[in-house]
Amino acid sequence: MKLLLVHADYMEYEAKKATKIAEDVDEGRKSMRVEEPLVAFVAVEKGDDEKVAEKAVSEIRAVAKKVGAERVVLYPYAHLSSNLSSPELAIRLLKMMEEKLSDLEVYRAPFGWYKAFKISCKGHPLSELSRELRSQQVEELDEKELTQALRDEEKAKSYWYILHDGKLVSVEEFDFSNYPKLKKFADYEISKRRAVDRVPPHVELMKRLQIADYEEASDSGHMRYYPKGRLVKSLLEEFVTRKCVEYGAMEVETPIMYSRDHPTLRRYLERFPARQYIIKGDKREFFLRFAACFGQFLMCSDAVITYRNLPLKIYELTRYSFRKEQRGELVGLRRLRAFTMPDMHTIVKDMEQAKKEFMNQYRLSVETLRAIGLTPEDYEVAIRVTKDFYEENKEFLKEISEILKKPILIEMWDRRFFYFVLKFEFNFVDALDKASALSTVQIDVENAERYDISYVGKDGEKKRPYILHCSASGAIERCIYALLEKAYMNAERGKPPMLPVWLSPVQVRVIPISENFLDTALEVAEKLNKRLIRADVDDRDETLNKKVRDASTEWIPYVAVIGKKEVEEGKLTVTIRAESELEKQKRVKMSVEELIDRIKKECEGMPFKPLPLPVKLSERPSFR
RNA sequence: GCCGCCGUGGCUUAGCUGGUAGAGCGGGUGAUUCGUAAUCACCAGGUCGCGGGUUCAAAUCCCGCCGGCGGCUCCA
Numbered sequence: 003m004k005l006l007l008v009h010a011d012y013m014e015y016e017a018k019k020a021t022k023i024a025e026d027v028d029e030g031r032k033s034m035r036v037e038e039p040l041v042a043f044v045a046v047e048k049g050d051d052e053k054v055a056e057k058a059v060s061e062i063r064a065v066a067k068k069v070g071a072e073r074v075v076l077y078p079y080a081h082l083s084s085n086l087s088s089p090e091l092a093i094r095l096l097k098m099m100e101e102k103l104s105d106l107e108v109y110r111a112p113f114g115w116y117k118a119f120k121i122s123c124k125g126h127p128l129s130e131l132s133r134e135l136r137s138q139q140v141e142e143l144d145e146k147e148l149t150q151a152l153r154d155e156e157k158a159k160s161y162w163y164i165l166h167d168g169k170l171v172s173v174e175e176f177d178f179s180n181y182p183k184l185k186k187f188a189d190y191e192i193s194k195r196r197a198v199d200r201v202p203p204h205v206e207l208m209k210r211l212q213i214a215d216y217e218e219a220s221d222s223g224h225m226r227y228y229p230k231g232r233l234v235k236s237l238l239e240e241f242v243t244r245k246c247v248e249y250g251a252m253e254v255e256t257p258i259m260y261s262r263d264h265p266t267l268r269r270y271l272e273r274f275p276a277r278q279y280i281i282k283g284d285k286r287e288f289f290l291r292f293a294a295c296f297g298q299f300l301m302c303s304d305a306v307i308t309y310r311n312l313p314l315k316i317y318e319l320t321r322y323s324f325r326k327e328q329r330g331e332l333v334g335l336r337r338l339r340a341f342t343m344p345d346m347h348t349i350v351k352d353m354e355q356a357k358k359e360f361m362n363q364y365r366l367s368v369e370t371l372r373a374i375g376l377t378p379e380d381y382e383v384a385i386r387v388t389k390d391f392y393e394e395n396k397e398f399l400k401e402i403s404e405i406l407k408k409p410i411l412i413e414m415w416d417r418r419f420f421y422f423v424l425k426f427e428f429n430f431v432d433a434l435d436k437a438s439a440l441s442t443v444q445i446d447v448e449n450a451e452r453y454d455i456s457y458v459g460k461d462g463e464k465k466r467p468y469i470l471h472c473s474a475s476g477a478i479e480r481c482i483y484a485l486l487e488k489a490y491m492n493a494e495r496g497k498p499p500m501l502p503v504w505l506s507p508v509q510v511r512v513i514p515i516s517e518n519f520l521d522t523a524l525e526v527a528e529k530l531n532k533r534l535i536r537a538d539v540d541d542r543d544e545t546l547n548k549k550v551r552d553a554s555t556e557w558i559p560y561v562a563v564i565g566k567k568e569v570e571e572g573k574l575t576v577t578i579r580a581e582s583e584l585e586k587q588k589r590v591k592m593s594v595e596e597l598i599d600r601i602k603k604e605c606e607g608m609p610f611k612p613l614p615l616p617v618k619l620s621e622r623p624s625f626r
Numbered sequence: 627g628c629c630g631c632c633g634u635g636g637c638u639u640a641g642c643u644g645g646u647a648g649a650g651c652g653g654g655u656g657a658u659u660c661g662u663a664a665u666c667a668c669c670a671g672g673u674c675g676c677g678g679g680u681u682c683a684a685a686u687c688c689c690g691c692c693g694g695c696g697g698c699u700c701c702a
């Protein structure tokens with residue numbers, strides 16, 4: 003409940019027009035003039051109850067006494083709050099307040115009317131006071147929900163710079179004319195400016211391409227993935243996992259839910275500004291993990307680690323991580339409540355080793371994204387750092403900035419309020435100029451202590467390590483989002499949209515010119531599939547034109563037409579999407595072997611999974 | 627979470643100053659067997675997001691809820 007108390011020479015009001023929620027009032031109460039009142043403007047809020055009303059009454063009584071007012075005007079004033087209760091409750095509480103104050107002279111202005119009023123405020127020091135009253139329940143709830151980190155963040159002050167060619171300039175002074183995307187990103191980060199009111203293109207695409215879709219039967223932000231989507235996701239998952247394992251990480255698996263009462267976890271939760279899903283068990287309450295930190299840190303806490311083992315890397319692909327993001331923030335594959343994130347933690351013995359690993363993992367992230375199909379032109383780099391760390395490590399940050407030779411957005415904090423001192427992110431800027439983080443690495447200086455993680459040094463003494471958090475690609479779903487948005491932006495420039503060949507659910511579509519060539523087409527497809535290339539056959543009774551069109555709208559990279567000419571020549575006529583324009587297709591004659599070689603070369607080193615659907619289109623369901 | 631806009635067959639949508647739903651795609655059947663971006667015909671398919679209310683009558687008006695999008699907020 004919000005109260006605004008005004009001690010006045012007089013107050014007069016007149017009810018003009020009833021709203022839908024207006025209470026019935028006698029003619030006599032519709033207008034009023036009261037001399038020397040204490041006017042209490044009141045807004046009843048959600049969660050308010052009788053106790054709150056009582057508190058309000060004693061508050062009003064106290065102030066009335068203090069200023070020597072004998073008359074009180076209770077004036078419903080909705081504009082004090084953006085969290086109003088129902089009108090019914092408001093009227094009930096107002097009437098109750100009126101009654102409890104009846105030892106004074108009380109006037110209650112009618113609820114739910116447009117009213118004109120005049121007031122003459124006395125202007126002495128106590129003549130204007132405001133009060134905010136809340137039910138105990140609501141207070142406790144707020145206390146629970148607002149973690150320390152969320153509160154701290156509100157207080158944190160950021161300073162923004164651009165680091166370029168080893169020089170740090172403030173954002174205001176930086177000349178963005180050659181870096182329009184960085185400008186968009188900086189605007190997005192600093193001023194939070196948005197220029198759009200459209201459905202993001204990838205949402206339409208993920209549905210149309212039968213990759214993913216909303217699942218209304220679940221909570222918002224939990225998607226369903228169709229066979230093609232599952233394939234794409236699964237390939238990305240396998241690839242990023244492989245990258246991390248090759249980098250030297252040991253893959254582990256940890257639970258997805260943890261006790262809320264566990265003392266260590268509890269303190270960690272308080273440092274992490276995220277909202278959790280809470281699961282009620284028989285006796286205890288659990289929360290769903292929002293990253294793999296919990297399981298991995300607990301594992302490391304119990305492990306015996308010596309200096310010889312460092313840097314020690316462990317990795318898990320979280321399927322899933324859960325974050326109860328606010329409703330208004332959820333969009334397509336960009337921001338979810340359940341998502342898959344590669345999460346690698348590296349235990350290092352000191353800051354020197356931490357920096358070295360940070361640099362390595364920066365490079366690892368660049369490589370990982372590049373292989374996925376996202377080049378440095380597709381994202382912008384942000385570094386978040388405490389002022390102290392920056393001052394002591396200017397040279398190091400300069401080296402970092404030289405890896406990609408791109409200007410970097412720096413956010414500097416005058417004090418540390420997160421668990422890390424340094425962090426980078428690669429931020430994808432989408433078709434609507436919105437930015438979201440993909441890869442990220444952080445140097446954590448807090449959690450080794452909190453989780454009691456230690457290693458034995460050369461001298462036999464237990465020592466505290468630092469920990470790096472690394473997500474080499476960012477959330478897998480977000481990678482798909484970025485690829486779809488990128489394809490859309492390409493299409494706007496006249497380039498046929500497509501996924502990288504290794505991620506394309508169907509890599510080759512074989513189209514027989516008529517039923518007479520269906521068997522040959524099936525043979526070709528079989529040959530391709532045996533050589534680990536995803537090929538299917540459009541065996542539907544449709545015209546050639548129709549089949550070509552459909553193959554194109556599915557973004558299939560290679561479309562091979564087979565008819566009399568091809569059978570005679572022993573070659574396929576292949577339309578190569580990557581080399582085509584939207585207006586004119588690039589068509590090449592090649593043998594099956596040549597096609598295989600070409601695709602093999604393109605997909606070298608990348609994971610493969612077989613076609614997730616029947617080879618014949620006629621046998622394939624449509625999921626939408 | 628707050629505010630705004632939206633929600634019609636599997637998909638895209640017309641109808642919305644109230645008078646009990648119309649199309650295209652997709653699907654089925656038949657014809658057609660085709661040389662690079664939508665072959666033709668016929669048929670089936672709709673609790674108009676859900677729940678209340680107003681009305682003789684609601685897809686259409688009102689209220690609540692759910693879902694989507696956008697803004698605010700926030701972002702590991």
